[in-house]
Amino acid sequence: MALKLTRIAKITACSIFILISSKTSAQTEADTGKKINRMYVGTYTKKEGHVDGKAEGIYLLHQDPDNGSLTNCGTQAKIVNPSFVKAGRQGKFLFAVSELGPADDQSGYIYSYQIQENGSLKEVSKLSTGGYAPCHIALDRSGKFVFVSNYMGGVIAIYQVESDGKLKKINELKLPEAKTAHAHSVKISGDNRTAYVSDLGNDRLLVYEFDVATGKLTENENLKIQLPEGAGPRHLSLSRNGNYVYSINELNSTITTYQVLKGGSLKIVQHISSLPESYLDKNSGADIHIGKEGKFLYASNRGHNSIAIFSIDQASGKLKNVDFVPVAGKTPRNFAISPFGKFLYAASQDTGNITTYTINPENGKLKIQEPIFEIKTPVCLEFQK
Numbered sequence: 001m002a003l004k005l006t007r008i009a010k011i012t013a014c015s016i017f018i019l020i021s022s023k024t025s026a027q028t029e030a031d032t033g034k035k036i037n038r039m040y041v042g043t044y045t046k047k048e049g050h051v052d053g054k055a056e057g058i059y060l061l062h063q064d065p066d067n068g069s070l071t072n073c074g075t076q077a078k079i080v081n082p083s084f085v086k087a088g089r090q091g092k093f094l095f096a097v098s099e100l101g102p103a104d105d106q107s108g109y110i111y112s113y114q115i116q117e118n119g120s121l122k123e124v125s126k127l128s129t130g131g132y133a134p135c136h137i138a139l140d141r142s143g144k145f146v147f148v149s150n151y152m153g154g155v156i157a158i159y160q161v162e163s164d165g166k167l168k169k170i171n172e173l174k175l176p177e178a179k180t181a182h183a184h185s186v187k188i189s190g191d192n193r194t195a196y197v198s199d200l201g202n203d204r205l206l207v208y209e210f211d212v213a214t215g216k217l218t219e220n221e222n223l224k225i226q227l228p229e230g231a232g233p234r235h236l237s238l239s240r241n242g243n244y245v246y247s248i249n250e251l252n253s254t255i256t257t258y259q260v261l262k263g264g265s266l267k268i269v270q271h272i273s274s275l276p277e278s279y280l281d282k283n284s285g286a287d288i289h290i291g292k293e294g295k296f297l298y299a300s301n302r303g304h305n306s307i308a309i310f311s312i313d314q315a316s317g318k319l320k321n322v323d324f325v326p327v328a329g330k331t332p333r334n335f336a337i338s339p340f341g342k343f344l345y346a347a348s349q350d351t352g353n354i355t356t357y358t359i360n361p362e363n364g365k366l367k368i369q370e371p372i373f374e375i376k377t378p379v380c381l382e383f384q385k
Contacts, residue, residue, distance in 0.1 A: 039336065042382070068356050
């Protein structure tokens with residue numbers, strides 16, 4: 001399934017651009033007037049059991065919104081294993097985990113940075129995540145609260161974002177049956193009243209009431225959703241109208257569609273494979289996103305090394321497979337859709353590259369663009385909001 005790696009784009013540090021504004025995702029280079037988008041890349045920096053990290057920290061890329069090409073602007077923060085990065089609202093801040101285990105430190109960490117005019121990062125806070133292997137960051141709809149999922153220990157850490165981007169820890173939430181829990185992500189509902197937590201270890205989604213005034217999460221035991229044993233829900237995506245939630249299930253390579261009911265409760269309406277029927281080798285599901293128009297859903301497969309494409313039935317929320325497109329590399333983790341939805345970028349962890357695709361808005365299909373972009377151990381791609 002892997003493509004032959006040809007015409008590899010070599011990394012060259014771009015010059016530091018003086019930009020007119022940092023308030024929007026589309027920036028303008030003062031010298032030429034050409035617009036660019038900023039993309040931050042989370043990486044692994046050292047060898048772990050599942051990855052041979054070779055990067056230096058968080059990279060900044062410039063994306064040309066017209067042709068999709070990428071330019072590497074170098075390392076902006078040298079921290080250990082920034083495996084997940086998340087841009088704050090209004091393009092002012094960037095948040096990053098440091099994915100550490102018991103042999104590394106007393107816990108994992110979350111960092112917050114002010115994004116400077118030229119896209120560089122200024123560290124403003126570093127706090128414990130209260131657990132190990134923090135693997136995901138989510139924001140509520142107001143951007144005032146940050147949720148970090150710790151894969152080890154079943155802990156969700158909750159922080160308040162101060163006006164200067166500093167984080168203040170306000171709560172730690174221990175998942176039920178914490179010894180077997182693996183918290184992998186949090187997704188906040190469109191109305192900012194409900195939080196959905198993926199517990200990969202116990203094969204379930206937990207539903208919490210979210211208090212937007214205090215940031216507090218209150219579990220409703222009656223609303224948790226149990227998935228088939230061995231599913232392993234990982235990441236979630238929310239339909240554009242807020243009526244459906246989709247989970248990529250890491251362990252059995254499926255996608256589950258949930259209907260959102262009154263009060264934020266969920267009802268399972270579909271399970272569908274993220275793989276073609278003909279593929280019988282090992283695989284694990286990774287990331288999931290819905291396109292900008294809300295008509296198509298994309299999911300990444302590690303093993304099959306592909307992006308799966310599905311159309312979304314707007315009446316029922318159900319998925320129908322459209323295509324499976326290979327990545328030009330191995331182990332695609334996180335992927336990102338560009339502002340305005342023209343391009344999709346997939347980060348291949350084990351071959352150190354990013355595959356660029358153009359998105360066909362009519363049928364959702366993807367077409368690989370060359371050259372393939374080389375960068376060390378990329379695992380998370382995030383556009384500045």
